[in-house]
Amino acid sequence: MSKPRLMQGNEACVEGALEAGLRFFAGYPITPSTEIAEMLAERLPRVGGVFIQMEDEIGSMAAVIGASLAGVRSMTATSGPGFSLKQENIGYAAITETPCVVVNVQRVGPSTGMPTSPAQGDVMQARWGTHGDHPVVVLAPASVLETYVLTVRAFAIADELRVPVILLSDEVTAHMRERVQLPDPGALPRGERPRPGRAPANVPPMVHFGEGGRILVTGLYHDPSGFWTEKPEEADRLLRRLCGKVESRREELTLVERWYLDDARVAVIAYGCVARTALRAVRLARERGGRAGMLRLACLWPFPRHEVAALAEKVDAIVVPEMNLGQVLGEVERAACGRCRVIGYHRVDSELIRPEELVPVLEGV
Amino acid sequence: MEELRFLRREHLPHLWCAGCGHGIVLGAVVRAMDRVGIDQDRTVVVSGIGCSSRAVGYLNMDTLHTTHGRALAFATGIKLARPDLHVVVLAGDGDLAAIGGNHLIHAARRNMGITCVCFNNGIYGMTSGQYSPLTPAGFRTATAPYGHLERDFDLCRLVQAAGATYVARSTTYHVHQTIEYVARALSHEGFSFVEVLTQCPTYFGRRNRMADPVRMLEWFRQRAVTVAQAGRMKPEELRGRVLIGEFHRTEEVPEYSRSYRDLIARLSGEGDGDGR
Numbered sequence: 001m002s003k004p005r006l007m008q009g010n011e012a013c014v015e016g017a018l019e020a021g022l023r024f025f026a027g028y029p030i031t032p033s034t035e036i037a038e039m040l041a042e043r044l045p046r047v048g049g050v051f052i053q054m055e056d057e058i059g060s061m062a063a064v065i066g067a068s069l070a071g072v073r074s075m076t077a078t079s080g081p082g083f084s085l086k087q088e089n090i091g092y093a094a095i096t097e098t099p100c101v102v103v104n105v106q107r108v109g110p111s112t113g114m115p116t117s118p119a120q121g122d123v124m125q126a127r128w129g130t131h132g133d134h135p136v137v138v139l140a141p142a143s144v145l146e147t148y149v150l151t152v153r154a155f156a157i158a159d160e161l162r163v164p165v166i167l168l169s170d171e172v173t174a175h176m177r178e179r180v181q182l183p184d185p186g187a188l189p190r191g192e193r194p195r196p197g198r199a200p201a202n203v204p205p206m207v208h209f210g211e212g213g214r215i216l217v218t219g220l221y222h223d224p225s226g227f228w229t230e231k232p233e234e235a236d237r238l239l240r241r242l243c244g245k246v247e248s249r250r251e252e253l254t255l256v257e258r259w260y261l262d263d264a265r266v267a268v269i270a271y272g273c274v275a276r277t278a279l280r281a282v283r284l285a286r287e288r289g290g291r292a293g294m295l296r297l298a299c300l301w302p303f304p305r306h307e308v309a310a311l312a313e314k315v316d317a318i319v320v321p322e323m324n325l326g327q328v329l330g331e332v333e334r335a336a337c338g339r340c341r342v343i344g345y346h347r348v349d350s351e352l353i354r355p356e357e358l359v360p361v362l363e364g365v
Numbered sequence: 366m367e368e369l370r371f372l373r374r375e376h377l378p379h380l381w382c383a384g385c386g387h388g389i390v391l392g393a394v395v396r397a398m399d400r401v402g403i404d405q406d407r408t409v410v411v412s413g414i415g416c417s418s419r420a421v422g423y424l425n426m427d428t429l430h431t432t433h434g435r436a437l438a439f440a441t442g443i444k445l446a447r448p449d450l451h452v453v454v455l456a457g458d459g460d461l462a463a464i465g466g467n468h469l470i471h472a473a474r475r476n477m478g479i480t481c482v483c484f485n486n487g488i489y490g491m492t493s494g495q496y497s498p499l500t501p502a503g504f505r506t507a508t509a510p511y512g513h514l515e516r517d518f519d520l521c522r523l524v525q526a527a528g529a530t531y532v533a534r535s536t537t538y539h540v541h542q543t544i545e546y547v548a549r550a551l552s553h554e555g556f557s558f559v560e561v562l563t564q565c566p567t568y569f570g571r572r573n574r575m576a577d578p579v580r581m582l583e584w585f586r587q588r589a590v591t592v593a594q595a596g597r598m599k600p601e602e603l604r605g606r607v608l609i610g611e612f613h614r615t616e617e618v619p620e621y622s623r624s625y626r627d628l629i630a631r632l633s634g635e636g637d638g639d640g641r
């Protein structure tokens with residue numbers, strides 16, 4: 001293990017990305033993600049990689065996909081307004097099966113909103129921001145160390161499944177400093193791209209530019225050879241396979257943490273920065289004799305609906321605190337399907353939800 | 366016929382309308398590739414969205430058909446990740462000058478090592494004939510039913526001012542010049558730009574009394590003025606004419622991916638930074 005260090009969430013993201021083999025970053029400055037770009041501008045050329053500040057977020061996303069298709073692990077980082085601009089090309093990465101990592105450090109929206117304050121309002125955009133059905137994986141770290149771990153994981157998933165992976169951070173997690181001890185280099189699996197002769201189910205092998213493949217990559221519906229097609233049966237097959245790549249791996253993409261759930265009557269489901277204060281609320285409630293527990297979600301999409309359904313079977317109520325007006329709440333309701341009460345708790349005034357305000361909610365059910 | 370090796374013949378015939386000029390431009394591009402002896406396994410051709418951007422489907426090399434307007438930004442990522450590859454962008458005037466205008470000026474400013482060929486038909490062909498930033502004033506389009514009120518860009522002057530280091534313009538009537546300019550652009554290290562006027566008889570011609578593609582080619586011949594001729598003409602004689610020729614060429618500006626490689630080399634000489 002390396003020496004313990006005081007580190008910021010965005011810095012941990014940079015360390016994780018470099019550990020994962022990042023060699024290309026394209027971005028456009030935006031609070032609260034900018035530290036990632038600044039640190040990579042310094043670090044990448046020192047390891048033979050490339051940093052470029054593009055003219056906008058649309059171009060950044062495009063350059064990241066281009067570099068990835070040329071065989072290089074690539075990433076961009078942004079926040080709300082920039083994340084909106086990236087959406088068209090995130091869909092392009094999905095249909096062309098181009099591995100890439102997009103960091104979105106959430107701030108208060110819509111629009112310019114409150115640029116320096118935290119929110120969790122982009123959960124649905126991360127899943128559905130680009131048009132059309134499409135596969136995407138969304139990870140949500142709740143600590144500095146977890147930002148590191150999930151960044152490495154994001155690259156592994158992106159490469160193995162050939163999908164865009166969104167690291168959905170938030171202003172608190174990104175700017176908070178914690179004492180962390182990073183795992184040794186090489187300790188976390190980095191994943192590999194499927195290559196000719198070595199590709200998992202549903203994921204076609206990847207041939208990079210410059211390898212003599214003379215390939216065509218297109219955002220049009222295409223047949224297995226890569227050439228565009230308008231045949232309905234080919235279109236149907238392509239979209240079902242693309243979405244199936246992720247859907248069929250829902251269990252292995254389930255990243256949850258369980259706290260005090262064995263005897264819980266009321267459970268919190270939380271993610272990101274709110275999971276930190278929610279855990280404190282659960283402990284406070286327990287100190288006062290309540291039977292509270294928490295299920296923390298570190299992977300939001302694919303949504304772990306089987307976990308939530310099993311939990312709803314055991315408890316009387318589920319409380320979903322979020323810094324939005326109820327985005328994961330709807331997914332929890334859908335998964336719980338009437339098996340228990342589901343109660344949302346929302347804060348959209350740019351202030352982090354505090355433990356003391358959650359305790360009465362837990363005790364009231 | 367050597368240039369046929371650059372085409373995916375199994376995917377021909379192409380999807381362009383009868384009389385469309387895009388095939389003439391693509392033909393000039395592959396002949397230029399043949400002339401400079403490009404290695405088709407070390408070349409990536411990137412396009413945007415539009416009729417012209419479909420050209421990449423027919424090229425027998427690594428090809429990337431991207432999103433509308435963004436070809437140059439994708440190409441930038443490829444060039445920086447693999448500076449050893451030859452990167453070419455083929456796209457329409459709407460793609461490069463309207464939705465992609467920002468990427469165009471910045472690729473030129475950086476002097477990115479990309480050859481960009483603009484298929485300028487003065488119209489949005491794919492979406493059936495709306496005006497583009499290259500539609501000349503006064504002409505009719507699907508969205509300018511009373512004649513176009515806006516002025517068009519002089520795209521060559523724009524990219525030259527933005528920093529492009531090779532700039533030329535030709536037309537589908539002037540095929541030999543087109544091949545030669547594209548060949549020189551392909552041999553140029555920095556950002557090279559060739560605009561080729563091409564005819565869209567289906568959507569531009571029909572609305573402007575040039576439904577016959579030959580009429581459109583004649584129109585190009587009449588409108589085109591070489592740089593040398595223009596020097597001897599009065600301003601009023603030049604009104605409505607189009608300058609063709611090689612406008613700009615310099616080797617003095619460093620190509621961007623080379624500058625970045627130099628930076629990497631300089632930093633590796635310094636060690637990993639811990640001993641600074």
Ligand SMILES: Cc1ncc(C[n+]2csc(CCOP(=O)(O)OP(=O)(O)O)c2C)c(N)n1
Binds near residue numbers: 417488490
């Ligand atoms: C973001 C976006 N906006 C609009 C379109 C619709 N669209 C497709 S091609 C095109 C214009 C094509 O014109 P041009 O680039 O000049 O190429 P041409 O078809 O004339 O060769 C437009 C507007 C699109 N595909 N994507």
